[in-house]
Amino acid sequence: MAVLDEFPPPLRARGADTQRDGGGAPPSAAAAAAHDHQSTATAEGGGWRTGSGRGGRDPVPQPPPSPTRPTTVATITAAAAALGTGAAAVALMATSAWLIARAAEQPPVLHLLVAVTAVRFFGLSRGVLRYLDRLAAHRLGLRHQARARLDSYAALADQPMVGRRLGDLVARLVLDTEAAQDRVVRVRMPVLTAFGVGALAVTGFALLVPAAAVVLAGYLLLAGLVVPRLAGHVSARLDARIAPLGGELAEAVLRLHRHTVLLHLTGQEARGLEPARAAAARLREAEQRAATARGLGQLGAWLALAVTVVALLGVGGTAVAAGQLSGPALAVLALTPLALHELLLPLVDAEQARRRTAAALARLDGLQRPVPFPVRGDTASARQRDYLKPAGERAAVRTVRGDTGAPGVRDDLEPAEEWAGEPGVVLDGLVVGRTSDLTEPVSLRVRPGRRVVLVGPSGVGKSTLLATLLGQLAPRAGTVAVGGPVGCLTQDAHLFDTTVAENLRLGRPDATDAELLEALRRVRLDLPLERHVGEHGTRLSGGEARRVALARVLLAAPATVVLDEPTEHLDAETARALLRDVDTLFAGAPVLVVSHQPELLRQEWSDVEVVHLSARAGRAPSDPLPDPVRTP
Structure with a gap:
């Protein structure tokens, strides 16, 4: 229609x-x-x-043929680039820390040439790998977004629009489909990079001082898992509401746009703006409260970093005093968590993004099912939608x-x-x-x-x-x-x-x-x-x-x-x-x-x-719901 x-x-x-x-x-x-x-x-x-x-x-519109490069290969490429970028950043910090501390001892220059070359290599590779990481991750994310959008169009082409709000529908097709890309770029890749590189760092610390590896592993779990989960739990209800609130705002704006001329002619512009302003206020409030939870989570991650650095200095100092660790290696223990922190800090945002994308993708899944209207005597069964098959x-x-x-x-x-x-x-x-x-x-x-x-x-x-x-x-x-x-x-x-x-x-x-x-x-x-x-x-x-x-x-x-x-x-x-x-x-x-x-x-x-046509006995001839064969 x-x-x-x-x-x-x-x-x-x-x-x-x-x-x-x-x-x-x-x-x-x-x-x-x-x-x-x-x-x-x-x-x-x-x-x-x-x-x-x-x-x-006619057959329902189907997604285009799969790209020449399989999605599996694209996923592996993006994951490898992300891990390489994180590893290069941590290796650059660790090598620089060792080089600075060792140079302070004024050894022969030849003893520093390998470290100098490594710093240059990791510095250059970090920038190159970062570019490749963004390129591969966004290419993979956009592929998932395109598939989600095509699947949504195909689902809509095969079912009625009765009961759907067009503004909310536009928000689903435009904003919620972007969640498929965010799930790759803002959720999966940061988590993979943080824990993958973190595991390598823990292994390296274990070769130096086993006790330091335990401290770093504790920091990895605390800043990478516990703190993000707590922050996500605090904002879980808000994160789940943001996508629907965005749909409400889109619906209000669409209705306002449709009736702009009438509102202007009747001098009711302020009244017409009220629903859109109210929807925007609800969305803004939810985002602000979610941002507060995110900020508290990042504060917790910084506090965990401070405790970890102090603990590593204590463990490393004891090892140096016992002759088990050199002075430059102690600098490596103290400074490496700073680089690792750059990978762990985004996990607070990734946890919130995970919940938001889950809510948005659930809304997209809702497009696969027509809006149910109960059939007499069977209001709860799947028989409500049989007439569409x-x-x-x-x-x-x-x-x-x-x-x-x-x-x-x-x-x-x-x-x-x-x-x-x-x-x-x-x-x-x-x-x-x-x-x-x-x-x-x-x-x-x-x-x-x-x-x-x-x-x-x-x-x-x-x-x-x-x-x-x-x-x-x-x-x-x-x-x-x-x-x-x-x-x-x-x-x-x-x-x-x-x-x-x-x-x-x-x-x-x-x-x-x-x-x-x-x-x-x-x-x-x-x-x-x-x-x-x-x-x-x-x-x-x-x-x-x-x-x-x-x-x-x-x-x-x-x-x-x-x-x-x-x-x-x-x-x-x-x-x-x-x-x-x-x-x-x-x-x-x-x-x-x-x-x-x-x-x-x-x-x-x-x-x-x-x-x-006569109204059913006992009811007034009116229907509050939108006309199903006209644009609501």
């Missing part, structure tokens, strides 16, 4: 053949309704069943009927399971809703060439019924069956900020320029294909934008047509012309319309059946 129209054209184009959606129906809606055979959903079975015709769903063969449908005799119910219709599968729509005792029943049971059949209009007060459940019909929601009761690929013209069909041709090819990506021009001609538009339509189609008039969306539906060649408020925001003359063109272009197709203007449709269409 229009929700997924927010994504770039390449993603939409991959599934546009099957979607048959000129107005922006989500790929999952097409998966449920855009088959060459009948698609049927039932609440009792908790599943959406789809036929197995040749016109089935297409079956290879058409399954028998069990009908759960609503109350007979209620408004909108017709008892003269055959059950959905007896339907032959021709183009059209069959609703049999259908009750819709997200978490509760919104409507009385509805039964109707839209045959080829027929026009049926659903009317009712705002919030009664018209658009929710449409979302159920398109496969975005499971039915609460009864059955819904859709025959043939479906073309849906939504109320706010999205036009991307690109050319007319690119917007039209969302309906059929392989369409030629001649076919695009023919589609425009049939909807009575004379627009050059290379013309840019502007953001959200702002360079087109309202009527032109609707006709471009209609041409997109026409290119998809749907067998069944669904229109959601087709005349909304159009003047009377333009609305009448549009309805006449729809009647002509889809003369033989079944057309189901959701509208608040049934009189206008009666005037322009010769044979119209109007079905009045």
Whole structure:
């Protein structure tokens, strides 16, 4: 639907053949309704069943082929560069300490040449290896980030956007996918370097003075494991909240951006800014408190270093006094922990980053699962999402009927399971809703060439019924069956900020320029294909934008047509012309319309059946949740 129209054209184009959606129906809606055979959903079975015709769903976009160099090799290369950088830094400090102390004894210069050369070697290699380390680590991290982003797009292309907040979704795709890179660069590599080089340093100290090795090992565990874990435990709840708070801020900013003009015209800018400011304040407070915990953790690491240096001086001094250690070696014992500290200090930040990336990647994993909406009688089982899984063969449908005799119910219709599968729509005792029943049971059949209009007060459940019909929601009761690929013209069909041709090819990506021009001609538009339509189609008039969306539906060649408020925001003359063109272009197709203007449709269409939807007894005709077939 229009929700997924927010994504770039390449993603939409991959599934546009099957979607048959000129107005922006989500790929999952097409998966449920855009088959060459009948698609049927039932609440009792908790599943959406789809036929197995040749016109089935396009394959979900897959990640590109693996790079020439395997990820294992890239990981080993990055790890080796990181270990080499840390080892060179510690070796440079140890060698410099020995050289300075030994030079103070004024030995023959020849006795210092090896140490001088080693200092030069480690100094140069440290810079070179540091560059290679950053290059390899970021290359590996970006590879993981790209894979996470591709997997997220692939998951979104295969499920509905019902119940998702677009601002939060953008934050997941942009910010949370960066956690895959941070997990490599800021978590794994620092930990590997610190403990790998630390183990080498402990081994070297053991060769000099075993007691000094014990002290250094204690420092390694204290500053590298205990202190970071304590600091991470203090900020664990905050670190887990930062990613969701970032999503809340993105959602608030997106909503503010969408309503900027209205807020300005009504003088409510300050009121409109309140949600964004509140979200920013919550995020800032969480980050500040997490930074305080990080600072305390680093203070603990510095204190551990001070204690370690004093302890090493004591152990080393005793060894020197006993004649077991030379004076220059004592300088090595005292100064080496300073270099090792540079590797251990980032582990406090790495522990916090580990918890933050875990929370962010968990949010990405959430994209693999559709937002669950409970099915009556089974609110806790995985059956909630069964309707999203297409079956290879058409399954028998069990009908759960609503109350007979209620408004909108017709008892003269055959059950959905007896339907032959021709183009059209069959609703049999259908009750819709997200978490509760919104409507009385509805039964109707839209045959080829027929026009049926659903009317009712705002919030009664018209658009929710449409979302159920398109496969975005499971039915609460009864059955819904859709025959043939479906073309849906939504109320706010999205036009991307690109050319007319690119917007039209969302309906059929392989369409030629001649076919695009023919589609425009049939909807009575004379627009050059290379013309840019502007953001959200702002360079087109309202009527032109609707006709471009209609041409997109026409290119998809749907067998069944669904229109959601087709005349909304159009003047009377333009609305009448549009309805006449729809009647002509889809003369033989079944057309189901959701509208608040049934009189206008009666005037322009010769044979119209109007079905009045009634709210479920005991509830007001309102629904606080976002409209599932419109951009929230």
